[in-house]
Amino acid sequence: MPFASVPAPDAPEFSGPSILDFFPPAILFEGTPFELNRIMLLRLVIVAILILLFWLGTRRMRLVPGRFQGTIEMGLDFVRVNIAEDLLGKKDGQRFLPLITTIFFLVLFMNLTGIVPGINIAGTSVIGLPLVLAVAAYIAFIYAGLRKHPWTFLRNALFPPGVPWFLYIIVTPIEFISMFVLRPVTLTLRLLMNMIVGHLLLVLFFSATAFFMVDLGGWWIAASAVTLAFGTAFTFFEILVAVLQAYVFALLTAVYIQLALADEH
Amino acid sequence: MLAELIIAAEEAPNPLLPAWYDIVYSLVPFILILLLFWRVVLPRMRTMLDERAALIEGGIAKAESAQAEAQAALEEYNKLLAEGRAEAAKIREQARAEGTAIIAELKEQAAAEAARVTATAQQQIEAERQAALVSLRAEVGSLALDLASGVIGESLADDKKATALVDRFLADLATDSKAKQ
Numbered sequence: 001m002p003f004a005s006v007p008a009p010d011a012p013e014f015s016g017p018s019i020l021d022f023f024p025p026a027i028l029f030e031g032t033p034f035e036l037n038r039i040m041l042l043r044l045v046i047v048a049i050l051i052l053l054f055w056l057g058t059r060r061m062r063l064v065p066g067r068f069q070g071t072i073e074m075g076l077d078f079v080r081v082n083i084a085e086d087l088l089g090k091k092d093g094q095r096f097l098p099l100i101t102t103i104f105f106l107v108l109f110m111n112l113t114g115i116v117p118g119i120n121i122a123g124t125s126v127i128g129l130p131l132v133l134a135v136a137a138y139i140a141f142i143y144a145g146l147r148k149h150p151w152t153f154l155r156n157a158l159f160p161p162g163v164p165w166f167l168y169i170i171v172t173p174i175e176f177i178s179m180f181v182l183r184p185v186t187l188t189l190r191l192l193m194n195m196i197v198g199h200l201l202l203v204l205f206f207s208a209t210a211f212f213m214v215d216l217g218g219w220w221i222a223a224s225a226v227t228l229a230f231g232t233a234f235t236f237f238e239i240l241v242a243v244l245q246a247y248v249f250a251l252l253t254a255v256y257i258q259l260a261l262a263d264e265h
Numbered sequence: 266m267l268a269e270l271i272i273a274a275e276e277a278p279n280p281l282l283p284a285w286y287d288i289v290y291s292l293v294p295f296i297l298i299l300l301l302f303w304r305v306v307l308p309r310m311r312t313m314l315d316e317r318a319a320l321i322e323g324g325i326a327k328a329e330s331a332q333a334e335a336q337a338a339l340e341e342y343n344k345l346l347a348e349g350r351a352e353a354a355k356i357r358e359q360a361r362a363e364g365t366a367i368i369a370e371l372k373e374q375a376a377a378e379a380a381r382v383t384a385t386a387q388q389q390i391e392a393e394r395q396a397a398l399v400s401l402r403a404e405v406g407s408l409a410l411d412l413a414s415g416v417i418g419e420s421l422a423d424d425k426k427a428t429a430l431v432d433r434f435l436a437d438l439a440t441d442s443k444a445k446q
């Protein structure tokens with residue numbers, strides 16, 4: 001802990017959130033590539049929950065769905081209709097649906113652990129998962145473009161047709177950076193930073209509440225009511241952020257694939 | 266406090282540099298969930314949606330055929346109804362004609378009967394009149410002779426002249442009454 005190194009004898013010390021929250025001590029296999037800490041463990045638990053939920057939800061599908069099957073169908077249909085088919089059309093939507101569905105539900109469930117009491121940290125708040133998903137989206141849209149326009153995809157992406165030749169000096173580096181560097185980087189950082197900041201904010205509000213109420217006491221308890229109210233409000237806000245970031249990540253993946261498939265390329 | 270934070274930041278790993286274990290525990294969940302959706306969930310979902318679409322389309326086709334059948338049945342019914350109506354009208358017309366014929370026949374019969382009865386009665390009257398006339402003639406003759414005998418004081422009964430006279434008188438009477446009629 002950052003403040004443990006400098007003990008303060010008299011005044012109570014406020015112990016705020018720390019970046020070390022995202023690097024908890026190892027539980028198993030310390031020092032190996034399979035080092036397991038509580039965040040990695042919660043990722044595995046989420047994977048198990050997802051497999052269980054969707055395996056059971058689609059095991060015996062009825063033509064007239066029950067309540068559970070109806071909920072599962074609603075979730076899958078949201079991704080299929082509102083993201084994949086809306087942007088890519090029926091045929092290409094079908095092709096890239098597994099990837100887009102995976103990204104949506106993986107990000108959604110990993111985000112939501114940030115507000116689950118007792119876990120309180122998102123599975124996506126460590127860079128690995130956002131990075132892996134962004135790389136998957138990156139490979140997917142480049143694959144989509146090369147497959148559809150094997151000879152012209154890269155040329156048209158870097159040298160957009162209809163631009164005077166001398167402007168390529170400016171346009172080509174911009175296109176290159178935006179397409180092949182900024183897209184995966186922004187995908188990764190948007191999700192990662194949202195989750196890191198969400199966690200830090202919640203920890204700040206709730207640890208401040210505890211500090212005001214327990215360590216200071218007296219009139220400071222009034223302040224703790226304010227921080228508690230903010231913490232509660234931001235917990236609900238984090239639910240919104242979790243859903244929104246999952247939607248944005250899946251939507252942007254579909255948009256990049258759509259741009260790669262577009263006919264002017 | 267700022268200094269402490271800086272110390273903490275120096276000690277803490279950079280959150281933008283992924284650790285190997287982080288990559289491992291990101292790649293494994295991604296691959297597992299990708300396989301789950303790609304190989305299991307989405308094919309099941311697609312099969313179910315196809316079956317549901319087929320069911321709905323089948324239902325629509327069935328409903329359409331049922332509607333067509335109902336339409337045909339209705340037309341058939343209407344046709345039969347019209348035929349029935351026409352037949353009923355025909356029968357009614359026929360019955361009316363027959364009724365008229367029967368009434369006319371009955372009237373004719375009644376008239377004939379009446380005529381026959383009248384004729385019979387007339388004949389009877391005529392016969393009775395003749396009978397009355399004959400008996401009256403005999404009666405009146407003898408009465409007149411009796412009366413005349415009384416008047417002249419002798420019998421005229423066997424007098425051939427007197428008998429002839431009476432007969433002539435009665436014949437005159439008959440012609441008189443006939444002329445009067």
